Structures are given as C-alpha cells and as structure tokens.
Amino acid sequence: MKPNNKIALFLVSLLLGSMVTVQFSTVHSRPKQQDAAAVTTGDYVQLTAEMAKERERQNFFYSEIANLEAQIAGYKGKQGDRKELVKQMAEELEKVKREAGQTQVNGDGIIITIEDDLDAVATYGTENQVFLDAALYQTVNYLNGHDAQAISINGHRIVSFSTIRSISKYNHQINTQTISSDKIVIKAVGNIEQMKVGLYANRLKDAFFQMGKGFEITDVKDGSLEIPPFERAVEFKYAQPEGDKKL
Amino acid sequence: MIWIPVIGLALGVFLGLSLDLSLSLQYSSYLSIAILAALDTVFGGIRASLERSFDSSVFISGFFFNTLLAALLAFIGVQLGVDLYLAAVFAFGVRLFNNIAAIRRLMVNRSRTQTGK
Numbered sequence: 192m193k194p195n196n197k198i199a200l201f202l203v204s205l206l207l208g209s210m211v212t213v214q215f216s217t218v219h220s221r222p223k224q225q226d227a228a229a230v231t232t233g234d235y236v237q238l239t240a241e242m243a244k245e246r247e248r249q250n251f252f253y254s255e256i257a258n259l260e261a262q263i264a265g266y267k268g269k270q271g272d273r274k275e276l277v278k279q280m281a282e283e284l285e286k287v288k289r290e291a292g293q294t295q296v297n298g299d300g301i302i303i304t305i306e307d308d309l310d311a312v313a314t315y316g317t318e319n320q321v322f323l324d325a326a327l328y329q330t331v332n333y334l335n336g337h338d339a340q341a342i343s344i345n346g347h348r349i350v351s352f353s354t355i356r357s358i359s360k361y362n363h364q365i366n367t368q369t370i371s372s373d374k375i376v377i378k379a380v381g382n383i384e385q386m387k388v389g390l391y392a393n394r395l396k397d398a399f400f401q402m403g404k405g406f407e408i409t410d411v412k413d414g415s416l417e418i419p420p421f422e423r424a425v426e427f428k429y430a431q432p433e434g435d436k437k438l
Numbered sequence: 439m440i441w442i443p444v445i446g447l448a449l450g451v452f453l454g455l456s457l458d459l460s461l462s463l464q465y466s467s468y469l470s471i472a473i474l475a476a477l478d479t480v481f482g483g484i485r486a487s488l489e490r491s492f493d494s495s496v497f498i499s500g501f502f503f504n505t506l507l508a509a510l511l512a513f514i515g516v517q518l519g520v521d522l523y524l525a526a527v528f529a530f531g532v533r534l535f536n537n538i539a540a541i542r543r544l545m546v547n548r549s550r551t552q553t554g555k
Contacts, residue, residue, distance in 0.1 A: 193494070195494050196487070196492050196493075196494045196497070197442050198494075199483075199494035199497055199498050200442050200443055200446065200480075200483055200484075200487070200492075200494075200497065201442050201443070201445070201446040202446070203443075203446070203476070203479065203480060203483065203497065203498065203501045204442070204443040204444075204445075204446025204447045204450060204480055205446040205447075205449050205450040205453070206450060206476070206501075207446075207447060207450060207473070207476045207477065207480055208446060208447040208448065208449060208450015208451040208452075208453070208454065209450040209451075209453050209454040209457075210450075210454075210469060210472065210473050210476060211447075211450070211451065211454070211473055212450065212451045212453070212454025212455055212459075213454050213459045213460065213461060213469065214461070214466060214469045214470055214473055215454075216454070216455075216458065216459065216460045217460045217461045217463065217466045217469070218466060220460050
C-alpha cells in the first residue's frame with residue numbers, strides 16, 4: 192500500500208473516531224440532564240398535581256382569551272359607528288355599576304319590618320338585642336340565597352363589603368353608620384315567593400322574637416320598591432385586578 | 439495494514455474525548471446517519487486494501503460524499519416529513535455488512551494461504 196493511501200485511511204479513521212465520540216457524548220449527556228431534573232422536581236405525585244394545576248390555569252386563560260376576543264369582535268363590529276360603540280361601552284359600565292350596587296334599583300320585592308313587640312319583650316326582654324347583628328346578617332344571607340337581587344337595611348345598601356355590627360344592645364351599625372334599632376326596615380328586590388320561602392323556612396321570625404322583636408313581611412308587587420345605591424366609593428387599595436400578578 | 443484504521447479510530451476517539459464536544463440534540467440524528475456512511479466507507483476502504491485495489495482519491499471522495507449525502511438525505515426527510523433517513527440506514531447498513539463479510543472472507547482465505555505455505 193502506498194504511503195498516500197495509508198495517510199488517507201488514517202485521517203479518515205481519525206475523523207470517524209472523533210465523529211463517533213462526539214455522537215456518543217451527545218447521546219449520553221441526555222439521561223444525565225433528565226436525572227438531575229427528576230431529583231430537583233421531586234416525586235411524580237407532585238409533578239402530576241402541578242401539571243393538573245397548570246392545566247386548570249391554562250383552561251382558565253383560554254376561556255379568558257375567548258371572552259376578550261368576543262368582546263374585541265363586538266367592538267370591531269361596531270367600529271364604523273362610533274356612537275354605537277360609545278353606547279355599548281356606557282351600557283357595559285352601567286351593568287357593572289348595577290352589579291356592584293352603585294346604582295339605585297327599583298322593582299318588585301318584600302319589605303321586612305323588625306320592631307319592638309310587646310309580647311316578645313314581655314317574654315324574653317331586650318337583653319338578646321346585642322345579637323341583632325348576627326340575626327340581620329343571617330337574614331341578608333337567606334335573602335341572597337333565595338333570589339334577592341338588591342337589599343338595603345334602613346336605607347343602607349348591602350353589598351359584598353357591607354358591614355353589619357352591634358356594638359351594644361342599643362347601638363347598631365350598617366355600613367359603619369348608626370341605625371335606630373327601634374324600627375329596622377329591610378327592603379329586598381327579587382323573587383318574592385322564593386325570598387319568603389327562604390325566610391320562613393329558616394325560622395328567622397323566632398330568632399327575632401327571642402330578641403324582643405316582631406318580624407313582619409310585606410309584599411310589594413307594583414315595582415315601586417326602591418333600593419338606594421351603596422353610599423361610598425370603594426377604593427381598591429390592596430386588591431389588584433387579575434392580570435400579570437396572578438401569573 | 440489493518441492497524442492503520444484501528445490506530446486512527448483510537449486516536450479519533452481520544453481526540454473527541456479530550457475535546458469534550460457535544461452537538462445540539464437536533465443535529466445528533468444527522469451525525470448518526472453520517473457516521474453510518476463514514477463507517478461504510480472505512481470498511482469499504484479496508485476491503486479494497488485487502489483486495490489490493492485501494493485508491494485514496496476514491497476513498498476520500500467516497501467518505502465525504504457519502505457522509506454529506508446521508509446527512510442531507512436525513513435533513514430533507516425532516517423538512518418533508520418523510521423518514522428518508524431510513525433509506526440511508528438501509529443502504530449503508532447492507533453495504534456495511536457486505537464489506538464486513540468480504541473482509542472476513544478475505545482474512546480467512548489469507549490465513550488459509552499462509553497456513554498452506
């Protein structure tokens with residue numbers, strides 16, 4: 192064999208050897224990385240739970256994207272007519288305000304009158320009136336659970352951040368404003384029958400009776416029941432809207 | 439003569455280990471096909487040298503051409519979504535076995551001849 196041929200064979204073999212080694216180290220570096228990953232991420236149960244959580248988050252974001260896309264499509268559809276767009280946005284703002292309890296609401300509903308009852312006072316006294324806040328809170332809870340759409344107590348609108356508080360048996364506050372406990376009037380707009388069923392089924396009348404109070408319900412079916420708006424603006428100082436911070 | 443490619447391979451392995459090179463995973467499939475083609479060429483070269491018909495220009499051109507062609511075939515296969523690398527694996531695999539079988543026969547014949555002498 193000529194020396195040239197030997198050199199060619201040697202060089203090609205050298206190149207092949209290097210190629211094989213590079214391929215070998217490339218292929219065998221993969222399992223090491225996987226092992227390291229397995230050690231740091233913990234066991235499979237945790238991984239599965241994390242994956243389920245991530246999938247849930249992903250679904251949530253997909254639905255949010257779909258909602259926003261639908262909203263954008265709605266805006267784009269009305270882009271040609273600026274007035275229509277403004278009108279739609281105003282309607283949405285009004286809807287949001289209504290849902291947040293920032294606007295006055297009228298409609299059918301019930302009026303609950305809670306006032307001193309002579310028989311009740313004679314039987315139980317007035318000592319239990321210190322627990323009036325709990326009974327009022329329960330009443331609001333049952334009304335909300337039975338199709339009430341707007342509630343007020345003595346003219347103070349009840350919303351998600353309303354407060355109902357008894358400081359003593361003579362001193363009661365709604366939305367941090369003192370109310371007279373002589374006569375408490377709860378107005379609720381909503382499904383009359385459902386609300387009455389909820390109140391009667393839960394024996395609220397008995398609860399108030401034990402505090403020396405009578406509990407009367409009056410229907411208003413002519414749509415004249417008025418619920419005032421929540422009296423103060425809410426500043427979201429600590430709560431942030433959902434967005435990047437959730438990610 | 440058979441020791442030349444063995445020494446070359448050993449040195450190549452040493453060189454690869456000492457340099458500690460590794461490819462990105464996406465290119466490792468191309469390199470594996472290229473290695474198969476290169477192995478085929480090297481065994482072809484050994485066979486040719488045993489048959490005393492070795493030509494360095496054919497050998498070197500065959501090495502680079504086959505290697506690049508195999509990698510190119512694999513690349514085109516990936517781009518088209520067709521497993522074209524299987525064609526290269528089959529072709530070079532068959533040739534590799536043929537060359538190894540031929541080398542084995544030649545070495546057996548040679549040893550018989552030497553024993554007969």
